[in-house]
Amino acid sequence: MRSARFAEIEAKVRAGVRLDEDDGLALFEEPDFLALGALANEVREKRHGDRTYFNRNVRLETTNVCYASCNFCSFAKLEEGMPGAHTMTVAQAMEALRRKIDPSAPPTEIHVVNGLHKGLPFSYYEELLSEMRREYPAAHRKCFTAVEIHFFAQHYGMTVREVLEKLIAAGLESLPGGGAEILHEDVRRRISNDKATGEEYLAVHREAHALGMMTNSTMLYGHIETFAHRVDHMLRLRALQDESVARGKGRFQAFIPLAFHPDGNGMEQLPGPTGVDDLRTLAVSRLMLDNFEHLKAYWVSSTPKVAQIGLAFGADDVDGTIVGETIYTAAKKKAPDGLSVDDLVRLIREAGRIPVERDTLYRVVREFPRAALEGQFKVRDRRQGKHLSVVS
Numbered sequence: 075m076r077s078a079r080f081a082e083i084e085a086k087v088r089a090g091v092r093l094d095e096d097d098g099l100a101l102f103e104e105p106d107f108l109a110l111g112a113l114a115n116e117v118r119e120k121r122h123g124d125r126t127y128f129n130r131n132v133r134l135e136t137t138n139v140c141y142a143s144c145n146f147c148s149f150a151k152l153e154e155g156m157p158g159a160h161t162m163t164v165a166q167a168m169e170a171l172r173r174k175i176d177p178s179a180p181p182t183e184i185h186v187v188n189g190l191h192k193g194l195p196f197s198y199y200e201e202l203l204s205e206m207r208r209e210y211p212a213a214h215r216k217c218f219t220a221v222e223i224h225f226f227a228q229h230y231g232m233t234v235r236e237v238l239e240k241l242i243a244a245g246l247e248s249l250p251g252g253g254a255e256i257l258h259e260d261v262r263r264r265i266s267n268d269k270a271t272g273e274e275y276l277a278v279h280r281e282a283h284a285l286g287m288m289t290n291s292t293m294l295y296g297h298i299e300t301f302a303h304r305v306d307h308m309l310r311l312r313a314l315q316d317e318s319v320a321r322g323k324g325r326f327q328a329f330i331p332l333a334f335h336p337d338g339n340g341m342e343q344l345p346g347p348t349g350v351d352d353l354r355t356l357a358v359s360r361l362m363l364d365n366f367e368h369l370k371a372y373w374v375s376s377t378p379k380v381a382q383i384g385l386a387f388g389a390d391d392v393d394g395t396i397v398g399e400t401i402y403t404a405a406k407k408k409a410p411d412g413l414s415v416d417d418l419v420r421l422i423r424e425a426g427r428i429p430v431e432r433d434t435l436y437r438v439v440r441e442f443p444r445a446a447l448e449g450q451f452k453v454r455d456r457r458q459g460k461h462l463s464v465v466s
């Protein structure tokens with residue numbers, strides 16, 4: 075049963091009135107979870123209709139050595155030489171990329187994130203970018219989180235702007251959204267107290283936007299934070315996006331809620347979010363972040379099945395093929411190791427949407443036709459390799 079408070083919020087959304095902190099909290103507490111999803115879907119369809127985006131992207135994590143010790147992280151190793159620690163040379167990183175990339179269907183994006191390694195020279199990152207640009211000039215380089223950029227500035231004695239300018243000269247094109255976790259300091263101090271603060275994370279994105287760069291942002295949810303912290307997180311991002319949009323250069327393109335996975339990290343005792351929490355968080359994000367164009371249902375963290383349902387809860391993007399991701403893999407993710415374009419097209423079509431392959435900057439690469447109704451629900455007979463229609 076939807077609450078009277080929800081009806082008020084619904085009226086605000088339909089009248090184009092911006093939601094405030096109290097509204098955000100009420101949405102997280104709304105008992106009628108399907109009504110919440112339907113309202114988020116209304117906003118999503120107003121912006122994008124049935125169009126649902128994905129890209130062909132490859133992940134590369136060249137080092138998991140990191141001086142920080144975030145409680146939720148299953149990926150990092152404190153020092154070189156520890157079991158499971160790895161750091162690739164630039165040549166090894168390029169070899170790893172070649173192994174991941176099918177030359178007959180090259181990706182349009184290479185996404186690189188790493189641990190905060192105190193023993194590498196800054197030139198390592200510049201060489202990595204320029205080698206990627208040389209060998210894969212058509213693949214957009216979305217590399218290094220705001221936390222990494224902040225670390226580079228501190229560790230190598232530069233301003234954030236200087237770091238960004240040098241990396242852009244070497245081939246950097248945009249920043250991924252990782253490292254946001256929960257921006258509120260009460261939570262951030264408890265889960266990751268030795269890396270960029272929430273304000274420092276935002277300052278890097280502000281500077282990147284001022285340089286004309288597009289970036290994304292994330293939120294790691296489902297651990298020790300409250301709904302109030304999630305709403306606060308969204309409001310901080312929304313405020314920065316207002317500034318960046320007004321400046322008219324770069325801005326955030328997409329918001330990506332990331333479900334916390336408790337395996338193999340310092341918060342193993344926590345259960346992690348449920349599927350309903352995943353969907354509710356997507357829906358509230360869509361309604362609160364009225365100045366973000368795109369909302370991603372990140373199938374790596376929520377599983378492809380929940381991400382698919384997320385397309386009816388406000389999400390208009392499923393990220394991409396994501397070949398070779400190792401961060402959620404370290405946390406024993408329940409999602410597969412990469413999806414094919416066919417998998418993503420099927421997932422989107424069966425949700426009743428139109429698949430659109432995009433590049434990193436949301437330029438259309440290919441729009442797929444809407445599936446005919448009788449073709450939507452097909453199952454593959456694995457023994458015979460044939461498609462069997464289950465709808466007459």
Ligand code: SF4
Binds near residue numbers: 144189221
């Ligand atoms: S989340 Fe990032 S900064 Fe924190 S320990 Fe893991 S790799 Fe290091």
